[in-house]
Amino acid sequence: MTVFGLTAYILVWPVLSAVVLLLLLAAFAKDVLDARKNGGDML
C-alpha cells in the first residue's frame, strides 16, 4: 500500500463517521417534525 493509499485508509473512517453524524442529525430533525405534525410522542 502506498503512503497516499495508507493515509486515505486511515482518514476515510472519521470522514465516514462525520457523514453518518449528519445523516442521523437530519433524521432526528425529521423524527421531531413528524411527531409534532402527528401530535404524538417520538418515544
Added chain:
Amino acid sequence: MHETALFQLSTSTTILLLAGFYLATFLMSLIIGKRHENVDGYMVSNNAIGFGLSAASMIATWIWAASFYASASAGYKFGISGPIHYGLWGALMILFIYPFGMRFRKLAPKAHTLAEIMYARHGKSSQMILAISNIIGSCISLMVNFTAAGALVSVLSPLSFIQGVLIAGVGVLSYTIWSGFRASVLTDFAQLIAMIIAAVVIIPLIFFNLGGPDMLAANMPNLSLAQSDFFSTEAFLQQGAPYLVAVLAYAIGNQTIAQRLFAVREDLIRPTFITATVGYGAIVIGLGMLGLLALFIGLKPLDGNMNNIIPQMASTYLPPFAIGLFFVLVIGSLSSTADADLCALSAIVMTDIYGKSLARGTPNPKRMLFWGRFTMVAATMLGVVFASLRLDILMMLVFVGALWGAIVFPVIMSFYWDRITNKAFTLAVGSAVAMFVVARFELLPMTGAIAVVFELFATVGVGVVAGLMAFGFFGKKVGAICGLLAAAAMLPYSIGFLRDYAVLLSALTSYGVSAIVCVTVSLRSNQRFDFDLLDERVVSFQRSTAALART
C-alpha cells in the same frame, strides 16, 4: 520502541466531566419522563421509533468500551488489516440479524423479548434457555463496562478504580430507572453524537500530530510483512475467523438488539440496521487506526497492557481539551451500552420471569414496573460489586459463547419451520453445549477418529453459519446451496487442521451439532405449528390487562 507516561486530568476536571455528563443525560431523561409509565413503553417504547433515534441507539448500544481497546489492539498486533478484522465483523452482526428481525416483527409485532416468543412457540424450557443466555450476556456486559469506567478513571485521573466504577453505576442507573428503554434510546442519541464528534476530532488530530504521511513513509519498516499485508492470513485466522463465526450468535444471544428490533417502526428496520452497520464500522475501525499508528511509531504499551494503547496515544499526542473529549468518548460508549443492558435485564425479568411465570400470564402492570425497576437496581449493585472485585470472567465468557452458538439454529429456524418442537430445541442446545465443552477443554484426546468426528461436525457448522447468513437475505434455496457449498469447500481444509484450533473447532462444533440434532429430532415428530398463533399469544401487557379489567 518507547514507553510513555500517561497525562492525568485533575480531580476537579474529572469530577466536572463525569458530573456534567451524567447530569446532562439525567436532565434529558426528564424530558420524556411520565408520572405513570406504561409497562410496554418501559420495555419497547411505542413500537414505532423513527429512523434517526433507532439507528443512533443501535450504534451506541453496540459500541461498548471494549470496542475501542480491542480494535486498537488488533491494529497494533496485526497491522493494516487488524481494525477491519475487529470492526467489520462486529458491524456485520448488526447487518445479518435484520432480515430475521423483520420476520420476528411480522410474526409477533407486540413482543418485548425474544424469549417471550419462544414461550409462545415452544413452551417453558426453550424460553428459559434463551432468557438465561440473554441474562448472563447482559450481566457480563454490564460488569465489563463498569470495569472499563474504573480503569479509565484510575488511568487518566487521580480518582481510584472503585470511585470510577461507583460513579458510572450510579450515573447510568439514575437516568435509566424511571423511563427504562425510552430513556435509554433518547440518551443514546446524545451520547452517540458526542462520541462521533470526539472520534472525528481525535483520529485526524493524532495522525497529523504524529507527522502525518511523512511519518508513515519514514516508519514503514516498523511493520512486518504480515502486518503490512491487507489480506493477511494470520490476521484473518487469529482475529477475523473466530469473530466471523460468532456473527449470528452474538446478535441472537443479545436482548439489546432484539429490543431495538421490536421498538423501531416496522418499515424502518432495514434502513435503521444498514445505517447502524456503517456507523458502527466507521467509528470502531477508525479508532482501531490509533493502534495501527502506535505500531508505526513503535509505541510500547504501558505495563505490556494493550488496553493502554489508546489512552497512551491520547495523552501523548492530544492537547488537554481533546483528552477531555476522549474521556467523554469512552464514558459515552460504556454508559450507552450499560443502560441498554439494564433495560434488557429488566425486560426479561418483567416479561419472562414475572409476566409468564410468577403472574401466570395475568400480570399487574404496576407490579411489573416495580420488578423492572428493582431488577435495574439489583443488576447495577451486582455489576458494581463484581467489577470492583475484578473477577476473571474468561470461563463465563467461554460458556456464554457456547450457549449463544448452540441456540442460533434452533431459534432462527423456529420462526420459519413449523416442525421444530420444544424437545428438538432443548435437546439440540443441550447436546451442542456438551460437545462444545468436550472440544474446547479437550476432555477427549483430539487425535485419530475422535478428532475427525469433531472436524466433521465443525464442517457442518461452517455450512450452518454460511447457510443461515445467505438464507436471511436470499431465502431457502440460496441458503441451502450456500451452506452446502461452504461445507464442501471447507471439508478438505478442516480434516487434520481444525483440531489444532480448539476455540474455532469448539465454536463450529456447537453450530453443527445443534443443527443436526434439531433437524433429526424435528423430523421424527408429526406436529405442525400454526405461526398465526404467535400474534395471538404475544400481546401488549398494559392493553391486555386493561381489556381484562373491563370484561
